[in-house]
Amino acid sequence: MIVGAIGLIYAFVAAPSTIEEVKEMMADDTSHGSSDMGIVDQDVEFANPDHAEGDHILVDDHDNEHYEHLLHQLQNKPWAALYIAAFFFFMIALGTLVFYALQYAAQAGWSPVLFRVMEGITAYLLPGSIIIFIILVLSGLHLNHLFIWMDPEVVAHDKIIQNKSGYLNVPFFLIRALIYLGGWNLFRYLLRRNSLRIDEDSKDNKWFKQNFKLSAGFLVFFIVTESMMSWDWIMSLDPHWFSTLFGWYVLSSMIVSAITVIALVSIYLKSRGYLEYVNDSHIHDLAKFMFGFSIFWTYLWFSQFMLIWYSNIPEEVTYFVTRIEDYGLPFFGMVVMNFVFPILLLMNSDYKRVNLFVVMAGIIVLLGHYLDIFVMVMPATVGESWFIGIPEISAMLLFGGLFVFVVFNALTKVPLLQKGNPFIKESKHFHY
């Protein structure tokens, strides 16, 4: 059976890898994008030393300072696009790991047939972490200006950031990032190792119990670090602004995207005939989670918005003022995509069992949550000069391609059924 599974799985590597190639081709645009950016960079460097001479093109019409501001924004744009896409896919892998750990910790009986799919998706955690960390280090080295609190000149003129500099400083920031990423990857590595050992010998379910404990530990570690991660990596883009439920908000986005990807990958593999034990009850359950967490996301989105709207404190409310004035379409568009669309489509119990509806809702939800990250990151980094153009789309395709490649590659490595799991029989017969 193992040989059969490996043989079968090898067959579909061909399919995603061609998609991958297409995506790589598209992704080449990114490198063009970054070389463009390099040119802009140089422009700025030319512009900066000799302020008096200013810039050559539009200088007559524009205030020098404004032009420089705009240049900074445009210069940030490819970086921000890269960062959003990198974070988006990293977040999916991380969310899947959380969902996976939840299944162990809850000793869920329905899901073990999907464990290998989830493990496959979490395989992207390591490359994703490395990429994120590199981007953060580059920010720390002032190669980009995503995080304005990293710029000593800004801090010098900003009392609020000065007061926060005990927490928001580059070395501590990077150390924290290392702790989060290292911890998550360590847990991922151990869970995966034990999961493979469950298949080999399951005497007294030793490794299963081990994974149960590990998962519980991971969830505790995760909920603390995830919260801090979202402050560090996203909330600190607006260093004056803060929201106490921001960690939850990012978590909800993370979980719903992850579950959606699990559902999409499962449906894809099922349609290719690999997951013989996955029936529509499993898809139904995943769709229930998609539905539930979409509502959870909306709840947090609205809670965050309403409190700030109501109290109307200037330093808090600017966050939403920029988003509504400059980002009206994505800001409200994502509510439609992440709430109205899934709630209407997935409300019906029967629709949750129809792959077509789940896939449709899934694609919209994923795009919606991309927009969510977009609206979190972009206003702070590029201000009003946002646009979903070549850098954004190609960055998405680049990381999307990498994600698909890593995930499906990982799926080919082992049989797609964790046969030593004590709940596997229940899961195979799962029927709603």
Add this chain to the structure above:
Amino acid sequence: MASKVIHAIYTDDDILLQAVKQVRAGRYHIAEIYTPFPVHGLDKAMGLEPTRLAITSFLYGLVGLAVAIVMMNYMMIEDWPQDIGGKPSFSFLSNLPAFVPIIFELTVFFAAHLMVITFYMRSKLWPFKEAENPDVRTTDDHFLMEIDVEDHDVNQLSKFLYDTGALEINLIDNK
């Protein structure tokens, strides 16, 4: 017209489920089943239509949504305009965030309560109604299947039911 029914009593829900399938396969008509607790999959085994309660619930939710919107608009904007959160805009849309919790709660309230009331009406339940179950043991640990005799042979039917695992078979005259 007096019709006759047979009460067959079972003591295990798995045996009951098996029996239901056999009885239906034998083309007998099950009038009703009384169980001490909800038996998973019994509705499908009996071939009952899926409930339409969910649809009514959705519609009630929409009613609640509409009522809440009209109510908040009348109370806070039209009849006695309120300065909400220090933003005297006096427009419904600009004050919408303040109304969303109420709109949400009323939607849930309408959906839940009207659904329960609908359920009571459809099941013909009201306060102080006399219990309909024919055997008090069905509230403890027995399962009772009521089968219409129609024009089947009673002895043959009893024998059949006995084979399905019924512990007790009674012939009842309905008046």
